[in-house]
Amino acid sequence: MSEGRSVGTAALQVSGLRVSLGAREVLHGVDLAFAAGRWTGVVGPNGAGKSTLLKACAGLLACEGEVRLLGRPLRELAGRERARTLAWLAQGGAGQGGADDLTAYDVVLLGRLPHQDWLAAPSARDHQAAEEALRQTQAWDWRGRTLGSLSGGERQRVLLARLLAVQAPVMLMDEPLANLDAPHQSDWLALVRGLVAQGRTVVSVLHELTFALQADDLVLIDAGRVRHAGLAQEAAAHRALEDVFQQRISIRRVEAQWVALPR
Numbered sequence: 539m540s541e542g543r544s545v546g547t548a549a550l551q552v553s554g555l556r557v558s559l560g561a562r563e564v565l566h567g568v569d570l571a572f573a574a575g576r577w578t579g580v581v582g583p584n585g586a587g588k589s590t591l592l593k594a595c596a597g598l599l600a601c602e603g604e605v606r607l608l609g610r611p612l613r614e615l616a617g618r619e620r621a622r623t624l625a626w627l628a629q630g631g632a633g634q635g636g637a638d639d640l641t642a643y644d645v646v647l648l649g650r651l652p653h654q655d656w657l658a659a660p661s662a663r664d665h666q667a668a669e670e671a672l673r674q675t676q677a678w679d680w681r682g683r684t685l686g687s688l689s690g691g692e693r694q695r696v697l698l699a700r701l702l703a704v705q706a707p708v709m710l711m712d713e714p715l716a717n718l719d720a721p722h723q724s725d726w727l728a729l730v731r732g733l734v735a736q737g738r739t740v741v742s743v744l745h746e747l748t749f750a751l752q753a754d755d756l757v758l759i760d761a762g763r764v765r766h767a768g769l770a771q772e773a774a775a776h777r778a779l780e781d782v783f784q785q786r787i788s789i790r791r792v793e794a795q796w797v798a799l800p801r
């Protein structure tokens with residue numbers, strides 16, 4: 539993880555990224571590189587531009603500047619190749635309106651579309667990937683239920699399973715812990731560590747600072763700019779976090795891990 543510098547092993551690199559929404563510029567020239575095979579937590583106050591950054595990295599927003607995915611300009615990648623390479627979990631399951639009547643299983647199978655030929659039926663491998671993903675998020679038992687009938691946390695776990703089913707090398711997750719109970723938040727942490735151990739790149743927007751502090755790298759966004767980018771364990775990252783949150787939090791070491799405490 540680095541700000542500005544070009545990194546040979548960057549899974550995702552953004553340069554001079556500017557995004558305007560409505561009449562406002564929301565990101566003001568962001569330079570970042572997300573290193574391959576690492577987990578980066580993206581944190582910052584409400585409205586700072588975190589979701590906007592992730593959406594721009596996923597190619598979902600018009601922007602100025604450049605986004606490179608595994609070294610190639612994102613805009614040059616064909617849709618299917620991009621969708622196989624980069625998987626995306628939207629904040630709050632946004633954009634799933636049309637999926638409420640689909641079963642959880644079919645929602646997860648949609649994650650396999652980038653791997654399927656046009657109009658071809660899902661292969662045995664697609665079914666296997668969907669089942670594995672549903673089991674990984676403990677959502678297999680609801681495979682026959684419609685997405686619309688699930689609770690907020692159950693739905694989140696199905697949508698997370700869909701992201702996993704893509705089996706993409708780069709995964710962007712916007713508030714993946716939203717609605718998850720404490721045990722499933724811990725499961726998510728173990729899942730991400732497992733993905734990174736397999737060489738995947740995970741970038742997640744998190745409001746749960748104690749979880750973000752467990753990441754390899756931390757990016758702190760404030761008012762549309764990068765305030766800090768570096769190792770999550772470093773004192774400089776902790777001081778920057780406390781500053782941006784106006785000393786309303788304190789970062790402490792508790793039982794061999796960093797935690798953010800309110801003050």
Ligand SMILES: Nc1ncnc2c1ncn2[C@@H]1O[C@H](COP(=O)(O)OP(=O)(O)OP(=O)(O)O)[C@@H](O)[C@H]1O
Nearest residue numbers: 559560561562564583584585586587588589590591
């Ligand atoms: N469609 C839009 N039109 C105008 N402004 C928008 C639009 N969407 C988002 N914004 C504004 O852009 C800014 C950045 O929004 P963004 O969702 O990226 O913030 P965030 O850091 O993810 O916030 P949160 O932590 O609250 O989810 C906010 O001030 C938001 O109000």
